[in-house]
Each structure stands twice: as structure tokens, then as C-alpha cells.
Amino acid sequence: MRKRKILVIMLCLALVGWNYPITASTNEVVINEDNLNLRSGPGTNYENLGQVHKGDIYTKVGEQSGWVEIQLEGFTAWVSSEFVSKQEDFSDTTVPTNNKDSTDTDTVTDSTNTEESTVQKTIKIPYNKTQIRNGPSTEHDIINLVKEGEELQVIGETDKWFKVKLDDSEGYVFKELVDESNEELTDGVKGKTIVIDPGHGGDDSGALGNNGIYEKDLTYKTADILAQELILLGAEVIMTRDQETFVTLESRATLSNVENADAFISLHYNSVPDLPNVTGIGTYYHQEQYEPLANYIQEEIIKESGDRDRGVDFGDFQVIRQNLMPSVLIELGFISNPEIEQLLLTNVYQEKLVSGIVNGLQRYFSIQ
Numbered sequence: 378m379r380k381r382k383i384l385v386i387m388l389c390l391a392l393v394g395w396n397y398p399i400t401a402s403t404n405e406v407v408i409n410e411d412n413l414n415l416r417s418g419p420g421t422n423y424e425n426l427g428q429v430h431k432g433d434i435y436t437k438v439g440e441q442s443g444w445v446e447i448q449l450e451g452f453t454a455w456v457s458s459e460f461v462s463k464q465e466d467f468s469d470t471t472v473p474t475n476n477k478d479s480t481d482t483d484t485v486t487d488s489t490n491t492e493e494s495t496v497q498k499t500i501k502i503p504y505n506k507t508q509i510r511n512g513p514s515t516e517h518d519i520i521n522l523v524k525e526g527e528e529l530q531v532i533g534e535t536d537k538w539f540k541v542k543l544d545d546s547e548g549y550v551f552k553e554l555v556d557e558s559n560e561e562l563t564d565g566v567k568g569k570t571i572v573i574d575p576g577h578g579g580d581d582s583g584a585l586g587n588n589g590i591y592e593k594d595l596t597y598k599t600a601d602i603l604a605q606e607l608i609l610l611g612a613e614v615i616m617t618r619d620q621e622t623f624v625t626l627e628s629r630a631t632l633s634n635v636e637n638a639d640a641f642i643s644l645h646y647n648s649v650p651d652l653p654n655v656t657g658i659g660t661y662y663h664q665e666q667y668e669p670l671a672n673y674i675q676e677e678i679i680k681e682s683g684d685r686d687r688g689v690d691f692g693d694f695q696v697i698r699q700n701l702m703p704s705v706l707i708e709l710g711f712i713s714n715p716e717i718e719q720l721l722l723t724n725v726y727q728e729k730l731v732s733g734i735v736n737g738l739q740r741y742f743s744i745q
């Protein structure tokens with residue numbers, strides 16, 4: 378099997394070499410904006426298909442009046458060219474095109490390598506899951522994903538790529554992703570005061586699940602796991618209530634204000650008993666300046682849980698309306714949906730939701 382795969386790759390290289398100069402096969406864009414909207418066509422009036430993030434690299438498949446069409450997994454979408462840098466002038470590894478039939482793949486590989494200059498330094502990876510490829514272009518396979526903060530030894534470089542040493546191999550990282558002028562890394566949630574608000578409590582049971590579970594019990598379960606996780610990461614955590622007590626909405630918001638919280642997270646579950654198939658997670662903000670916090674958390678929860686994305690929206694809820702601090706309210710799923718209710722009772726799924734919230738907070742604090 379492996380032999381056949383190598384043969385196919387060599388055949389592809391030979392074909393590319395035969396028909397085009399190498400530069401023509403490298404056509405990529407780097408996203409320069411976080412949470413950049415993906416559209417189904419070249420304009421803001423087209424459907425929003427999701428978002429891409431700063432530092433992501435995609436192959437460009439089209440371009441039209443200020444919009445770039447990019448290849449995603451299994452589909453293509455459009456982004457405003459204002460927020461991407463184009464890599465079509467990527468020419469540092471180009472083989473001079475002197476019209477010779479370059480069907481010899483060895484020639485291509487060799488000339489790529491000789492273009493590298495040798496350097497001795499280390500770089501610090503500023504983003505989590507930074508892609509390391511086995512060659513200096515996005516056409517090459519991803520061979521590793523590196524964690525934020527990791528330091529790698531640079532053993533060579535081309536115009537746009539660093540060649541770096543990994544534990545037992547070598548790879549390439551796109552220079553713009555590790556730009557040394559990047560601002561200092563922050564510690565994320567470490568040292569931050571986070572108020573967690575498990576919705577409802579005491580006599581107020583909240584919504585009722587398909588199988589009889591109370592919203593108040595689930596929100597407390599999630600809050601408890603979230604608190605443990607954040608404490609482990611060095612945050613100071615304050616809960617608005619304990620397991621049994623009822624606390625007014627007003628005093629929940631006041632607590633956040635008095636404690637001068639860096640973030641206030643209100644946890645809730647939804648229910649529409651008449652429509653047991655309804656599913657999804659949504660996050661709400663009240664003050665517009667906290668919309669990014671809602672966006673980060675929502676995106677990360679969807680990524681972790683795989684539940685339907687109901688998006689981020691303005692929400693007129695008292696706990697966030699009376700809150701002066703960065704605050705959001707999350708509806709973490711429909712307990713009226715029997716499948717979701719069963720999932721929510723498992724620690725595995727609860728931990729996915731919590732990871733999403735934590736990752737969203739980490740992203741939020743890393744830009745503050």
C-alpha cells in the first residue's frame with residue numbers, strides 16, 4: 378500500500394512538473410483576522426457558513442471583486458480579500474523555468490532544499506495547534522500540530538517558511554505565524570477572577586428535562602466541573618450559588634460587579650417539550666463590547682461538543698443586563714431532547730462543554 382502511495386505522489390509531482398512551473402501550484406492565502414466570516418458567495422449578503430481564524434492558511438480556488446474563494450474540508454467558501462494576505466507570489470523555492478521537461482522529481486526536490494539558508498535560533502509558537510508541514514508550502518502534508526508557547530529550534534529558512542527541528546523529525550512552519558514582533562503571550566485565565574453562575578437553584582428548578590432532570594441540577598454539575606478546571610489553570614473562581622440555594626438574579630449580577638470579575642459566565646439549559654428533536658447551543662451577550670467573548674466561547678463549545686451551532690446573539694437577560702463586567706449567558710443544550718439529555722448526564726460530554734468554555738476564555742484573555 379505504502380509503495381503505491383509513494384508512486385502516486387511521484388506521478389502527481391511529475392505531472393505538475395510537466396505542465397506548469399512550480400509556482401503555479403502554490404496558491405494560498407493566510408487569514409489575518411480572527412473570526413472572519415465565511416460566505417457562500419463573494420459578498421456580505423451571501424449566507425454565513427461559519428468563521429476562520431487568524432493564522433489559518435487555505436488554498437485559494439477563486440477570486441472575484443474583492444473576495445477570495447478558499448478550499449475548506451469538503452467545501453469552498455468566500456472571504457473578503459481585505460482580511461487575507463495572498464501567497465501567490467510565493468517564489469522562494471521556485472525552480473527556474475527554462476522550458477526543460479522537468480519530469481525528474483528528484484530535480485524538484487533538490488532545488489527546493491538548496492534554496493534554504495542555514496540559521497541558528499529558536500522561535501516560540503504563539504498559537505495553539507500551529508501546523509507543521511513536511512515541506513515549505515501548504516501543498517505539503519501536515520505532519521505535526523504544535524502547542525502554543527512551545528519553543529522550536531530553527532535549522533533553516535526560506536523566504537516565507539522556517540525549517541524547524543521536532544523531537545524526531547524536521548518540518549516547516551509558516552513565518553507569519555511565528556512573527557517575532559508578536560505581542561507577548563499572556564497567561565490566559567491564570568490569575569483572572571471568573572464568576573460562574575449556575576442558572577436557577579433552590580425552589581427555582583428551571584426547565585424540566587425529557588426524563589425528569591432539572592435544569593438547576595445540570596447547570597450546577599457543569600459549573601462544578603468548570604470551576605475545578607479553571608482553578609487548575611490558576612484562575613480565581615467565585616460561584617454565585619451553592620448546590621441547593623436560591624439566589625436572586627440581581628444579586629448574581631451584583632456579585633460579579635462587586636468582585637470586579639474578569640468574566641461572568643451564566644450557565645443554562647433549554648427546553649421545548651413539544652419539539653423533542655430541537656437541539657443546539659447558543660451564547661448571549663448584552664453589551665456589544667462583550668460580543669467577542671461570546672463568539673470565542675460559542676465557537677469553542679461547538680468545536681468540542683459537535684452540537685448544532687445556534688450562534689451568538691444579543692440577549693436581554695437580567696444577569697448580563699445588570700452586569701458591568703464581561704459577561705455572557707450560555708444555553709448549553711436542549712434537555713427536552715432525549716438524546717441530548719442522556720449525553721448531558723455523562724461526565725465525558727460535560728467535560729467537552731467545559732473544555733469549550735475554557736478554550737473560549739483562554740482565547741478571549743489572550744487578546745486582552
Ligand SMILES: [Zn+2]
Pocket residue numbers: 576577583584592644645646
Ligand atoms: Zn435557565
